[in-house]
Amino acid sequence: AQSVTQLGSHVSVSEGALVLLRCNYSSSVPPYLFWYVQYPNQGLQLLLKYTSAATLVKGINGFEAEFKKSETSFHLTKPSAHMSDAAEYFCAVSDRSTGTASKLTFGTGTRLQVTL
């Protein structure tokens, strides 16, 4: 079974500071990995995904994540936080099943707070 662990349920950074949200995965085979963002009372929006092409993945809103097999990690970063980045962030993993039925398993989420 696959799983992801997000270290830190709550992260607070100053506006303009580096954002680092941690995600470690557990999988017997290289998985697909995703980061999603959720604003209050809304669904999830895809930030970026790793599907075995480049290990450094760039996403929307200036976010990027690096797949490190040796560390089983897929941490999300952004060089300079903006107030609008305040939200809940979820790391997710799926297997490499073909077809549309491949399930996503989510981490417990990290709430990012951005302060002035």
Added chain:
Amino acid sequence: GAVVSQHPSRVICKSGTSVKIECRSLDFQATTMFWYRQFPKQSLMLMATSNEGSKATYEQGVEKDKFLINHASLTLSTLTVTSAHPEDSSFYICSARPGQGASPLHFGNGTRLTVT
């Protein structure tokens, strides 16, 4: 592209009544849709996988008679919470993917259900 529409966004109902939530893929066909439930400040828990033209697959611990899923067309899946109770109050989110395998899930904006 790849828009998933969920309706209603918010519903309040009395105990004992049933509530239907609709999930539509607006610009793609989805043979599979996923229904998640999210408790306050928690992660998303997969409830069931909705399969077009066949029975839904429920996750362990999810009551299939309580949460009725119908996927009658390639663009519409419905979740009916039957005989709702206050403990069913939650945020329900549907999702689907336009492609296969590594194609990411796209999420509806969720439905906030409050049972009084």
